[in-house]
Amino acid sequence: MIKQTHTELLNIDGELETLPAGLNFLWCSACIVQLTKFCGTYFYLAYHIACTGWIFDRVHTTICFWALGACFEIALALAIYPNFGWRWLLGFSTAPLLLFTSLTPWITESARFHTINGNYDKAVRVLEQIAKDNNRQMLIGRLTSDYEANPPHQLKTLFKPELRKITLILWFLWMSCAFCYYGLVLISAEVFLSDKDKVTPNQNCSSFDTKDFMDLMWITFSEFPGIFLTIAVIKRHGKKKTMTLQFIIFSVCMSILSLSESRIYTTSVLFLARGVISGLFQAAYIYTPDIYPNNLRSLGVGGCSTIARLGAMATPFVSQVLFQSSAFSAFMVYTSIGLLSAVACIILPESQILI
Secondary structure: OOOOOOOOEEEEOEEEEOEEEEHHEEEEEEEHHHHHHOOOOHHHHHHHHHHEEEEEEEHHHHHHHHHHHHHHHHHHHHHHHHHHHHHHHHHHHHHHHHHHHHHHHOOOOOHHHHOOOOHHHHHHHHHHHHHOOOOOOOOOOOOOOOOOOOOOOOHHHHHOOOHHHHEEEHHHHHHHHHHHHHHHHHHHHHHHHHHHHOOOOOOOOOOOOOOHHHHHHHHHHHHHHHHHHHHHHHHOHHHHHHHHHHHHHHHHHHHHHHHOHHHHHHHHHHHHHHHHHHHHHHHHHHHHHHHOOOOHHHHHHHHHHHHHHHHHHOOOHHHHHHHHHOHHHHHHHHHHHHHHHHHHHHHOOOOOOOO
């Protein structure tokens, strides 16, 4: 079954036409997303900017592979870390970068990108390849664009008066998502290590055993139901209400963790929180391109993804540094960020902004 995405282009009559993207491209893209999660997150930004013209309405497909990569990393740690140590684990974790590099020649720019920049011949070749991969007939007509010949693809474009408010809110939400997601990943390990320190307080350095890795594996698996439940709730209640509810649930989970003592109870709450925050990233990836004008989608998503890294860089100071001195304070920081983000979601507009 071919997963369809759409490249919106104007034909000779000025009517909007759509054409499904190729199966080969989809599976190549999905594989790359899995590998970038497995190796680190920063290659994902370049990948997403390159492909946003094609995959906005199928983001959940690639995010499932993101979750799969996270689970695979835990399995790799379980197999390698106890026997060979963290250096070998780090080496094996970065090995897929070579495969990522070998796959990059098969990632093409979207036909929309070529059309906007006046490269109509390249755009036609991309569409011809898409049609060939899907056994479809190529569109007939002359390819034109309804945008300026030299569109202003600069970051300041996102701060036009009609876009400034939504851009700042989305930047805060994306930064919050990254701050909470990676913070939860780190704080899960810190919680398990703190339990070991209580049992053996005189031990200078504690390490994970098989039970710890298995609990982390179950927590990571929560990303799959979190993603699919997010899609279901979005279809029924919309993106704004879904993100608001998820931030509230995440905040409740973090506040409960500050009071939890039981290992089973803690793991269960972490499972719920991880599923919710991974679903939040899913909802953000769906909402952001839908709210920006078509010609600013790539720039909007790319800007949000870049700002999100600030949250990812800041969160270790809370989940690890602050947690060591006051676990309660660390949990309260995440609770507060979640509640502030829920309020920000309420302010978001419902439909696309037209400029």
